[in-house]
Amino acid sequence: MTATVTDRSARAPSHRSRRRAGPLARRRRRAGILLSIPAIVVVLSLLFIPIGQAVYYSMTTWDGITSTWIGPQAYVSVLHDPTFWRVLENNALLLLAVPFALGIPLILATLLNEHVRGWRVFRSVYFLPTAISWVVIGVVAVQFFAYNGLLNHLLALIGLGSLRTDMLAGERTALLALGITFIFSMIGTNTIIFLTGMATLDPALLEAARVDGLNGRQVFLHVTLPLLRRFVQFAFVITVISAFSALFSLIFVMTNGGPGYGTTTLEFFVYQSAFSLGQFGTAALYGIILFVIMAVVGLVQLSVIRPEDGSSW
């Protein structure tokens, strides 16, 4: 039974291929749809539809009782509202905390990466503040920044007693206090991210740099950091997103948005508009603006990180 075939036979198949999916593929498809329906339903009904509704509300002046349609004009008029800019300004100022929220963890991660004895204990400790509620941190922070609080005590200790203030009483200083507390909370998360990133670095690369003559600092700046780029980007995005949307509890407990509009950020203002001022339309409007900002941040992240990765899906 020896078939004699040339080793360069024709490429094209003899008939057009039939496209009807076989039984296995059909079973797989059906199972796939069934299994993913719960998640789709949840996300659709509780996330996507509400966003749509929020867009609708944002274009009205609804106060819970009566509602007047404004239309897209609402987004234009908000640009003329000084409150909007004040609120946005607060968010922008908070963003100044981001470099610190990244830099300190970077240093800590580098230290931890040396694997000094007991480093795992230290790692656990650094992450602890992240595990507890912002409410709790806020409560402690209030005491820390108070007139009789620890901060002022420390200042007095090092001779700067004259600087003694109640930080939470001034608009700008309250924001500063908020920022500091924010940094404190983000340290844990980002340290873990960077530490994990460093663990994935191939030590051979660092050794090669050493052999090529670079000193410690140069290795860090020119080899380690570039290799950590993805992790830094990730931490950056998480931190920025947190700065925009995770501070609610902190603000609620520490300053309730005050004094004045001092610590009223975008996300807090949404809550305030709706439940303190009863302006649901406005609240929805700010909510959508917040969403758009987050979406932009997210999209920017995707487009910046993707090209290096190659396709992962």
Added chain:
Amino acid sequence: MSRIVLEGVTKQFADETVAVNSLSLDIGDGEFMVLVGPSGCGKTTVLRMVAGLEEVTDGTISIDGEIVNDVDPGHRDIAMVFQSYALYPHLSVYDNMAFSLKYRKTPKDEIRRRVGDAARILELEPYLQRKPRQLSGGQRQRVAMGRAIVRQPRAFLMDEPLSNLDAKLRVQMRAEILKIQQSLNVTTIYVTHDQTEAMTLGERVAVVYHGDLQQVGTPRELYRRPANRFVAAFIGSPAMNLIKARLVQSPEGSRHVVEFGSHRLALPERTFDDNPRLAQYVGRGVVLGVRPEDLEDASLAAHPDPQAIIELTVDLLEDLGSEVDVHCSGDLMQDTSDVVGEAADGSADELAQKGRAGTVVARMNRHTKLGVGDTARIHVDVGELHFFDDDTGETIAD
């Protein structure tokens, strides 16, 4: 009866690539059929189509006379051994083997009996309660086999089951698999890229290349009568030397000659009579094939034919102990087509081909005294020459 018949089986993927092109194969009941070919040639796709894991674009697959194209893999009564073993990590060895039986509502004592038997044959009894991660590669491979045996299926489908084992273990397991298959007498389709495995295991071997079936036959047939230069270069290690040559007709009474470069060999006397087609190639270019084992150090040849000796320069010696592989070069041109490249060393790599052009490998008796740089007088067993058409690659024969 577990005869498996493939007729005109074609597989075309969504991106228009044709992985298997109208392949027809008839596998008898209880036969051990090996599908062999270089990576990517489509052999695994064929296996998966028989299993039902890939859809058949065209053609039919039948088991026991029943066309199974649309039958669910779970209902074809076949068992598969994966290259990666696919053992369920969270189950013990016993549970891994018993798994499918449980789902077919087999009674408990029947399960225990079958698993016990398989465990005994495969020497897995001491490991029944262990988890896969606690086993060595060889043990895991045996569990994968055990899982298939326990099913008592109509056919075994094996996808390169020995590829992940080290060389010594592979040789050992080869013999085990053969023994088991012979004692159970289950129809088996075995896929591998290793031609040695194919030759030692297969009752019949099907050589596949670029989705096309090149040749089906017993190992001996493939070795002695390859259908084309791909099969010729693929089967046998070291690969057959394929050299561009010309046939020269000599006057009546003298032997005809084949020339390549500045060398010439006299062909056996009745060559053109026995192979009339070959006579049509006189004056034309052909590809001459001669296996390394048919080349010998002239000084050690038993009955040297003085018209069958060529002189080449020794470049490299590989002393295997039992014999010596001598790499020589001379004024000649190897067939460097992609086909041969992929067959001989699995790649159409240009560099590899460059290295091969002009080189001939001879497997010599271990007593040879040749050294690097020497001029070797090499005796060619001209009774074992093969000739191929340079364009189609087909063997020139009736």
Added chain:
Amino acid sequence: MTIQSTARRPVLTGTRGRKTARRIALFVVMVVAAIVMLYPFYYMLNNAFRTAAQFDQQIGHSVSSWGRLFQDLPVAREFLNSTLICVVAIVIILAVSTTAGFAFAKLRFGGSGVIFLMVVAAMMVPLQSIIIPEYVNLARLGLVNTYAGAILVYAALGTPFATFLMATHYRGISDDLIEAAIIDGLGYGRTFLRIALPLSIPAMATVAVLQFIQIWDDLLVGLLFLQNPQQRPITVGLAALAAGRSTSIPALLGGSFLSAVPAIVVYLIFQRYLVKGLTLGMGK
């Protein structure tokens, strides 16, 4: 002839000495950082054991503030509420994300890529953007001030990331395993239940831990959807206390510390999973 002994090297100079000094310096820095990080806990615990007066003076200790705490807040009740909400929400999230994650990873069907991306993109939706419609919708369904309302919101918020995590995990399971199960005669549903699910317990633990911390620590949802004291989670109770006028600070600190304990305990026990979960988001 005897072998000359090498001159003894002084200990603190040369590479070895420098290395040790460096390590000590590192250690000191890390200890300082640790002190800073642990300070809030120390502060809370220390001052919780003071009366208001002792707190102002910062001397002395007493247990009375704890009594005050339990007077001001139905602590046990609120703890129970938080626990209940957490557990049920996590169960829902796990159920929904494992099935969908498996489907998106292994059971590709028409459009599943796009749908998956959309589900994952829903991660971007901040709670604040949807609270108002959410509130309105749930109010219309009569689910405000019920456990169910809050649980649904938490489940919705946690599902996208959980699905992403589970899908990534399932992607890592070899196709061979699933094909083996198919050949063994299982349907895809059974394959999910018996093969994929047991193998994804670490990933589920990660999801559970991350979600537990997020839900337990959350304020806004509780504030809006669980106003009445019977169903308030502990964070809301604390926030109310903190905003109160006549609050005893030590009591507040004590309550805060207590509320932090479960999250800390969960974190310490399941650290491993947390770390893995955080870094999985990087799309390796």
